[in-house]
Amino acid sequence: xxxxxxxxxxxxxxxxxxxxxxxxxxxxxxxxxxxxxxxxxxxxxxxxxxxxxxxxxxxxxxxxxxxxxxxxxxxxxxxxxxxxxxxxxxxxxxxxxxxxxxxxxxxxxxxxxxxxxxxxxxxxxxxxxxxxxxxxxxxxxxxxxxxxxxxxxxxxxxxxxxxxxxxxxxxxxxxxxxxxxxxxxxxxxxxxxxxxxxxxxxxxxxxxxxxxxxxxxxxxxx
Amino acid sequence: xxxxxxxxxxxxxxxxxxxxxxxxxxxxxxxxxxxxxxxxxxxxxxxxxxxxxxxxxxxxxxxxxxxxxxxxxxxxxxxxxxxxxxxxxxxxxxxxxxxxxxxxxxxxxxxxxxxxxxxxxxxxxxxxxxxxxxxxxxxxxxxxxxxxxxxxxxxxxxxxxxxxxxxxxxxxxxxxxxxxxxxxxxxxxxxxxxxxxxxxxxxxxxxxxxxxxxxxxxxxxxxxxxxxxxxxxxxxxxxxxxxxxxxxxxxxxxxxxxxxxxxxxxxxxxxxxxxxxxxxxxxxxxxxxxxxxxxxxxxxxxxxxxxxxxxxxxxxxxxxxxxxxxxxxxxxxxxxxxxxxxxxxxxxxxxxxxxxxxxxxxxxxxxxxxxxxxxxxxxxxxxxxxxxxxxxxxxxxxxxxxxxxxxxxxxxxxxxxxxxxxxxxxxxxxxxxxxxxxxxxxxxxxxxxxxxxxxxxxxxxxxxxxxxxxxxxxxxxxxxxxxxxxxxxxxxxxxxxxxxxxxxxxxxxxxxxxxxxxxxxxxxxxxxxxxxxxxxxxx
Numbered sequence: 001x002x003x004x005x006x007x008x009x010x011x012x013x014x015x016x017x018x019x020x021x022x023x024x025x026x027x028x029x030x031x032x033x034x035x036x037x038x039x040x041x042x043x044x045x046x047x048x049x050x051x052x053x054x055x056x057x058x059x060x061x062x063x064x065x066x067x068x069x070x071x072x073x074x075x076x077x078x079x080x081x082x083x084x085x086x087x088x089x090x091x092x093x094x095x096x097x098x099x100x101x102x103x104x105x106x107x108x109x110x111x112x113x114x115x116x117x118x119x120x121x122x123x124x125x126x127x128x129x130x131x132x133x134x135x136x137x138x139x140x141x142x143x144x145x146x147x148x149x150x151x152x153x154x155x156x157x158x159x160x161x162x163x164x165x166x167x168x169x170x171x172x173x174x175x176x177x178x179x180x181x182x183x184x185x186x187x188x189x190x191x192x193x194x195x196x197x198x199x200x201x202x203x204x205x206x207x208x209x210x211x212x213x214x215x216x217x218x219x220x221x222x
Numbered sequence: 223x224x225x226x227x228x229x230x231x232x233x234x235x236x237x238x239x240x241x242x243x244x245x246x247x248x249x250x251x252x253x254x255x256x257x258x259x260x261x262x263x264x265x266x267x268x269x270x271x272x273x274x275x276x277x278x279x280x281x282x283x284x285x286x287x288x289x290x291x292x293x294x295x296x297x298x299x300x301x302x303x304x305x306x307x308x309x310x311x312x313x314x315x316x317x318x319x320x321x322x323x324x325x326x327x328x329x330x331x332x333x334x335x336x337x338x339x340x341x342x343x344x345x346x347x348x349x350x351x352x353x354x355x356x357x358x359x360x361x362x363x364x365x366x367x368x369x370x371x372x373x374x375x376x377x378x379x380x381x382x383x384x385x386x387x388x389x390x391x392x393x394x395x396x397x398x399x400x401x402x403x404x405x406x407x408x409x410x411x412x413x414x415x416x417x418x419x420x421x422x423x424x425x426x427x428x429x430x431x432x433x434x435x436x437x438x439x440x441x442x443x444x445x446x447x448x449x450x451x452x453x454x455x456x457x458x459x460x461x462x463x464x465x466x467x468x469x470x471x472x473x474x475x476x477x478x479x480x481x482x483x484x485x486x487x488x489x490x491x492x493x494x495x496x497x498x499x500x501x502x503x504x505x506x507x508x509x510x511x512x513x514x515x516x517x518x519x520x521x522x523x524x525x526x527x528x529x530x531x532x533x534x535x536x537x538x539x540x541x542x543x544x545x546x547x548x549x550x551x552x553x554x555x556x557x558x559x560x561x562x563x564x565x566x567x568x569x570x571x572x573x574x575x576x577x578x579x580x581x582x583x584x585x586x587x588x589x590x591x592x593x594x595x596x597x598x599x600x601x602x603x604x605x606x607x608x609x610x611x612x613x614x615x616x617x618x619x620x621x622x623x624x625x626x627x628x629x630x631x632x633x634x635x636x637x638x639x640x641x642x643x644x645x646x647x648x649x650x651x652x653x654x655x656x657x658x659x660x661x662x663x664x665x666x667x668x669x670x671x672x673x674x675x676x677x678x679x680x681x682x683x684x685x686x687x688x689x690x691x692x693x694x695x696x697x698x699x700x701x702x703x704x705x706x707x708x709x710x711x712x713x714x715x716x717x718x719x720x721x722x723x724x725x726x727x728x729x730x731x732x733x734x735x736x737x738x739x740x741x742x743x744x745x746x747x748x749x750x751x752x753x754x755x756x757x758x759x760x761x
Contacts, residue, residue, distance in 0.1 A: 015379070021380070022379070022380065023379035023380060024379075069455075069457075069458060071422065072420055072421050072422045072425070072458075073375055073420040073421065074375040074376065074378050074379065074420070074421055074422075074425060075422070077372070077375045077376050078376060078379055081376060112305060112308075113311075114303060114311040114312075114313055115311075116372070117372055117420070120372070163308060164499055164500045164504065164536045165305070165307050165308040165536055165537065166308075167500065191454055191476075192499070192500050194501065196501065197500075197501070
């Protein structure tokens with residue numbers, strides 16, 4: 001039983017989606033996240049356990065490997081794809097309330113910026129760690145962030161930017177959020193962002209990689 | 223030597239006297255001429271104006287004509303969203319939205335904005351024959367990402383043949399673009415492929431190397447130079463990039479310059495970078511820029527290194543910041559100054575100088591790097607040296623070469639920021655410029671007059687007559703009064719009588735006369751030891 005969970009974790013870690021998926025070559029022909037999650041549910045393992053002892057374990061391993069430059073964007077996207085395939089089976093249990101989410105994380109790429117790779121990576125990692133993610137997309141204005149936070153009480157919010165030119169927008173949005181909801185916790189990230197910049201604009205947390213954000217979020221609700 | 227020749231030398235890994243400087247001016251050119259990014263990137267006239275202004279302000283050895291990685295994508299049916307302050311962004315990915323690879327055609331020289339870029343190249347070529355013109359083309363992987371969207375990352379594993387097919391097409395586009403730019407007069411073709419920073423070396427070797435190498439080969443055959451630009455965390459791929467055989471690899475602040483230097487030079491390839499775009503160039507002060515530029519120059523060295531920003535300059539990068547970089551790179555002496563100050567500032571002791579310059583003599587301090595090795599310093603010292611004897615011992619001068627720690631403290635204590643500087647009695651008088659003799663004399667004379675005025679005002683004297691009894695001094699007192707009248711002086715005459723008081727004046731025989739002059743040296747403040755030492759020297 002626990003072997004099944006660790007196999008699921010492995011599928012997530014290496015991005016094995018289903019049996020027919022050619023990637024990764026060393027797992028060719030084996031069951032993927034899709035089949036194994038189904039099997040686990042059929043064997044009566046709770047959705048909560050599949051999430052925390054299978055999927056989250058795999059996602060965390062990818063997060064750490066990504067932080068350590070052992071894997072790169074393509075591999076993480078494969079893991080995320082395996083993850084979301086498994087999540088389809090778990091969705092009903094989320095909806096019924098049987099699986100508890102740790103909290104809500106609102107994310108978006110800031111106004112003027114259309115890049116979404118970084119934002120998507122973060123949102124998958126956070127989701128893969130048992131959080132509900134509200135993805136506002138790209139080119140998101142301050143008002144959209146503010147109304148999303150008002151809608152989802154106690155949600156954390158993440159701002160993403162890739163361009164140096166849109167870092168200015170990040171500052172504007174952070175200030176608008178803090179003004180409207182002073183207790184809101186704002187995380188910032190993206191290629192040009194640094195912790196110095198985070199301090200300058202008054203945001204609460206910066207992480208150079210998604211795993212760092214996940215650790216921060218988990219610590220807030222622990 | 224400057225410009226193209228210098229760049230060629232650096233590309234050939236020959237030692238250069240000065241590191242070549244290539245500011246990556248993109249839409250920043252429009253900022254210099256007051257034009258928004260969209261208007262700028264759509265008009266060859268605006269580009270020529272912007273680059274000409276950049277050439278005038280930044281005195282570059284090489285410069286890109288256009289920095290916009292969306293030119294090819296636009297021709298290939300990617301929709302763009304324009305912005306006022308930055309290059310446009312690709313918002314649609316035709317191959318992910320139903321188009322087929324076979325629907326796409328290699329862009330012709332007359333398609334989209336390509337003629338704008340080529341026209342600007344031709345005009346700038348004619349205008350600046352000695353500056354290396356960089357033609358920037360979108361690297362095949364980045365172009366493939368524009369066409370396929372982020373799906374490309376998963377397709378690397380799930381549909382590698384499809385990725386290869388798109389890469390083949392994008393490579394042909396790159397080869398064509400390189401050809402257009404070379405024919406229009408570019409000296410260097412830069413293949414800009416930032417998205418490769420997102421993949422690992424094995425994926426790079428499988429999906430990028432076989433393609434991009436062909437573009438570099440074409441450039442080599444044409445006898446032009448090539449550069450491989452990457453930005454972002456691409457440290458893992460530097461070696462693989464070198465193996466594609468470009469002539470140069472240029473990186474941004476995400477990769478340490480010395481790391482790239484080591485790998486590229488070993489492979490016989492030159493390298494460039496990596497001035498920090500945001501925290502220093504965009505948001506820092508001119509001083510930050512100088513310090514950081516020097517750091518890059520010292521790390522890069524004078525063989526095979528080209529100083530450049532990490533990537534496209536943010537549009538609003540302050541002119542003064544880039545001018546500070548420009549001035550520093552052209553002035554080895556300023557580099558020495560920044561280098562010396564940078565090292566020593568942290569352990570500085572600041573003297574209390576508020577009473578400095580109260581001594582009888584006028585003190586002229588010259589703050590230099592070292593008059594032996596720095597020409598402007600030498601001239602400044604000589605100017606003072608020539609003038610000082612005119613004042614016949616009233617003026618004393620000293621050189622403070624900041625190669626010594628105390629001199630750095632002294633310099634900071636006097637709030638001197640530039641070198642060389644002349645201070646007269648602790649006040650900054652001449653900065654950087656060597657003053658003409660007349661001006662220097664006038665400035666010193668002015669200070670002498672000031673001091674004289676002060677002296678007249680502050681002098682109080684007594685003439686003390688000493689005797690065992692008052693009557694013993696009577697004759698002496700009359701003579702002293704007579705002398706005072708004849709001199710027209712205002713001195714108080716005081717008679718002190720009594721044997722017991724004589725000793726405190728050091729007098730043994732009477733009658734005696736002692737002249738005492740008082741002078742205010744300081745009032746309501748606590749002078750420093752250095753200052754008191756100066757006063758004591760007068761006694």
